[in-house]
Amino acid sequence: MKGCVFDIQRFSIHDGPGIRTTVFLKGCPLNCRWCCNPESINLLPELMFNPELCIGCGFCVEVCEVGASSIKGFDRSRCTGCGKCADRCYAEAKYVKGRYMEPKDVLEKVLKDVSFYKRTNGGVTFSGGEPLLQIDFLEEVLNLCQTKNLSSAIETCGYVPWKNFERIAHLVEVFLFDIKSTNNIKHIEYTGVGCERIMENCERLTKIAKRLVIRVPVIPGFNYSLDDITQIIRFAEKIGVREVNFLPYHRFAESKYSYMGLEYWNPSVERLDDSLLKEFIDKIETFIKVKIGG
Ligand code: SF4
Ligand code: SF4
Numbered sequence: 001m002k003g004c005v006f007d008i009q010r011f012s013i014h015d016g017p018g019i020r021t022t023v024f025l026k027g028c029p030l031n032c033r034w035c036c037n038p039e040s041i042n043l044l045p046e047l048m049f050n051p052e053l054c055i056g057c058g059f060c061v062e063v064c065e066v067g068a069s070s071i072k073g074f075d076r077s078r079c080t081g082c083g084k085c086a087d088r089c090y091a092e093a094k095y096v097k098g099r100y101m102e103p104k105d106v107l108e109k110v111l112k113d114v115s116f117y118k119r120t121n122g123g124v125t126f127s128g129g130e131p132l133l134q135i136d137f138l139e140e141v142l143n144l145c146q147t148k149n150l151s152s153a154i155e156t157c158g159y160v161p162w163k164n165f166e167r168i169a170h171l172v173e174v175f176l177f178d179i180k181s182t183n184n185i186k187h188i189e190y191t192g193v194g195c196e197r198i199m200e201n202c203e204r205l206t207k208i209a210k211r212l213v214i215r216v217p218v219i220p221g222f223n224y225s226l227d228d229i230t231q232i233i234r235f236a237e238k239i240g241v242r243e244v245n246f247l248p249y250h251r252f253a254e255s256k257y258s259y260m261g262l263e264y265w266n267p268s269v270e271r272l273d274d275s276l277l278k279e280f281i282d283k284i285e286t287f288i289k290v291k292i293g294g
Contacts, residue, residue: 001136001137001140002100002101002102002137003025003100003101003103003106003134003137003138003141004025004026004027004043004044004045004099004100004101004134005026005098005099005100005101005106006024006025006026006037006045006097006098006099007022007024007097008022008023008024008106008109008110009021009022010112010113011113011116014293014294015125015127015153015294016122016123016125016153016173016174016176016294017120017121017122017123017153017174018120018121018122018123019113019116019117019119019120020117020122020123020153021109021110021112021113021123021125022124022125022126022127023106023109023110023124023126023127023131024037024040024127024128024129025040025126025127025128025129025130025131025133025134025137025138026040026042026043026044026045026097026098026128026129026134027040027041027042027043027128027129027130027133028040028128028129028130028133028157029159029160030130030157030191030192030193031192032191032192032217033190033191033222033265033266034217034219034222034249034265034266034269035253036250036252036253037128037129037253037256038253038256038257038260038262039097039098039256039260040128040129041129042098043133043134044081044098045081045083045096045099046097046098046260047074047079047081047085047086047095047096047097048094048095048096048097048256049073049074049093049094049259049261050092050093050255050259051073051093052093053092053093054071054093054094055091056071057090057091058071059085059088059089059090060085060086060088061085062088063084063085063087063088064084064085065082065084066078066079066080068080069085069094073261074094076260076261081096081098083096103137103140103141103144104144106141106144107141107144107145110124110145110150111150114148114150117150117151121151122151123145123150123151123152123153123173124145124150124151124152124153125153125154125155125176126138126141126142126152126153126154128155130156130157130159130160131154131155131156132154132156132164132165132168133160135164135167139167139168139171142168142172143171145171146171151173152171152172153172153174153175153176154168154172154174154175154176155215156175156177156178157178157198158177158179158197158198158199158202159193159197159198159201160201162200162201162204165201165204165205165208169205169208169209169210170208172209172210173210173211174209174210174211174212174213175209175212175213176213176215176245176294177202177205177212177213177214177215178198178214178215178216178217179195179198179199179214179216179232179235180195180216180217180222180223181195181222181223181228181231181232182195182199182228182232183231184196186222186223190219190222199235202214202239202241203239206239206240206241212241212243213241213243213244213245214232214236214241214243214244214245215244215245215246215247216229216232216244216245216246216247217249218246218247218248218249218272218277219249219269220249220272221266221269224272224277224280226283226284229246229280229281229284230284232244233284233286233288233290236288237286237287241288242288242289243288243289243291244289244291245290245291245292245293245294246277246281246290246291246293247293247294248271248272248274248277248292248293249269249272250271250272251264251269251270251271254267274292274293277292278292
């Protein structure tokens with residue numbers, strides 16, 4: 001079956017071991033305020049608009065059947081994401097994020113860099129969004145990757161039915177599992193869902209995963225505190241995880257919000273410096289391997 005993919009990035013070095021190709025799948029059950037891939041949340045293809053590229057030709061307005069397209073942008077509430085305006089936009093100011101792909105076509109793209117994977121112990125990483133939401137498609141691609149001896153990694157937010165993990169765990173070399181907070185109330189406030197199911201899935205997955213690394217996006221105003229970070233490290237120790245990566249907050253996604261007609265969550269929050277975060281985390285005693293960055 002086809003899956004909705006919104007990006008395929010070659011030569012990634014932060015999404016698992018070695019050099020990797022990262023395949024980004026659409027759809028996420030969370031709605032994190034700071035999300036760095038806001039175009040991933042909706043399961044369907046979605047229109048983006050970069051006003052700096054627009055030359056004001058008006059072709060996009062002529063072809064829109066629902067009257068959602070305008071020279072200044074588009075009406076998000078009426079747009080169906082059909083992409084007709086993007087097809088007519090030669091300036092590439094309007095473009096669609098997300099397209100339906102066959103598993104074999106994803107494999108074909110991923111195989112282009114197989115020589116780099118071999119030299120660096122790399123492979124393919126499925127990210128999103130939440131890749132386990134499109135479980136039938138994901139399982140099919142993972143099986144294809146295995147037929148070519150490709151190493152697969154999964155980046156997951158953990159908020160999916162446990163049976164989805166059970167279906168694919170044997171096909172995955174490493175899970176990069178997001179734990180954002182162990183405080184349920186705060187988790188609901190900042191991501192839209194609680195963390196209980198996520199923590200339970202994480203603990204269960206440690207029993208069947210070949211390798212599991214906890215990843216923590218560190219966000220000022222949300223979890224950048226000694227207490228929050230200590231709690232996450234203690235949780236990792238308790239369930240037997242030996243690697244935790246802390247990912248400092250950055251603002252690379254800010255422009256994407258405006259391209260989608262959305263407001264950025266908190267423009268006053270500055271990016272977090274790696275060395276500051278390291279100094280902070282070094283205060284916490286642990287036997288776990290802790291790293292800054294992916
Ligand atoms: S088709 Fe593209 S360049 Fe022309 S008005 Fe529409 S968005 Fe602007
Ligand atoms: S994607 Fe389709 S519905 Fe949306 S603005 Fe463009 S033409 Fe109109």
